[in-house]
Amino acid sequence: MNNQDYKKHLSKAMRWCSHTERCKTDVLQKFRQWNTPQQLHNKILEELETEKFIDERRYANAFVSDKFRFNKWGMIKIQHALKQKSIPELYISEALQQIGEDEYLETARSLMEQKNQQINDEYQKRKQKVFRFMASRGFETGIIFDLWDKMQE
Incomplete structure (x- = not known):
């Protein structure tokens, strides 16, 4: 895998992540759609996290806020959806606490x-x-x- 492929896939991922909050699971799913080489996945994910394009805690907060306020979901459904996206339990419980x-x-x-x-x-x-x-x-x-x-x- 050459450096040019890495930069091309990283740039594409950065552009996609800059539109709205994403989590690692969303990004990995997108990599499969884009046929991003498997050996680049971890390296690109690390770069996206380092550069703050993805942040699981920030994602959990945004997800909870949106699903509660706009979709009128209860905590059980929100928690289940976040678990399916492999968000750490700590981030889920912190995010759910923002709902008064x-x-x-x-x-x-x-x-x-x-x-x-x-x-x-x-x-x-x-x-x-x-x-x-x-x-x-x-x-x-x-x-x-x-x-x-x-x-x-």
Whole structure:
């Protein structure tokens, strides 16, 4: 592998990483799409980290913020998605702590109320559908039960 190939692939990766936050898993996946030679992967990843094009901690923070605020995902779903991208557990827990408890509960309550209003079924079926929806969004069972009980008062 010559130096020119390395520079070409590094430059391409830097350009791609500069558009939005990326993690190592995303970059490795892109290398496979681009047919980047296997022996260059680690060297390019190291360079990208050194030059701050990728940073797993920064990625985790951005991911948590985006998925919670824009997609209205719960912590379970966010945590699972980050684990699938091989983000270290420490970074995941640090990033999840940036979500305020009040904001989290308010988002869950709002989602639950919206879903509940959309369903025209008898009580038990509606409850099942709302619970399944909230669980699919990654909200914790305890929170779902508490919010449902408060909503029924």
